[in-house]
Amino acid sequence: MVLKILAVVIVAFLAYIVFFKKNREKDIIAKKNEQIEDEMVECPTCKTYVSQKEAIVSNGKFYCSKECLLNK
Ligand SMILES: [Zn+2]
Structure with missing residues (x-):
C-alpha cells in the first residue's frame, strides 16, 4: 500500500517536472523571439x-x- 502511494507520488512528481520544463522551454523560446523582434x-x-x-x-x-x- 505504501509502495503504491510512493509510486503515485513519483509519477506525479515526474509529470510535474516534465510539464515545468516544457513551460520553461516555451518561455525561453518566447524570449528569444522577442529579442529578435526587438x-x-x-x-x-x-x-x-x-x-x-x-x-x-x-x-x-x-x-x-x-x-x-x-x-x-
Ligand atoms: Zn531616421
Missing part, C-alpha cells in the same frame, strides 16, 4: 538606432519615422 536597426537617413518593432519598413530598409522615409 533587434535594433540603423535608420539610413538620420543614423539613429530604432527597434524593428517601431521602425517603418520600406524596400527592406528600416526607417525611424515617416520624415526619414520621405527624405531618404
Whole structure:
C-alpha cells in the first residue's frame, strides 16, 4: 500500500517536472523571439538606432519615422 502511494507520488512528481520544463522551454523560446523582434536597426537617413518593432519598413530598409522615409 505504501509502495503504491510512493509510486503515485513519483509519477506525479515526474509529470510535474516534465510539464515545468516544457513551460520553461516555451518561455525561453518566447524570449528569444522577442529579442529578435526587438533587434535594433540603423535608420539610413538620420543614423539613429530604432527597434524593428517601431521602425517603418520600406524596400527592406528600416526607417525611424515617416520624415526619414520621405527624405531618404
Ligand atoms: Zn531616421
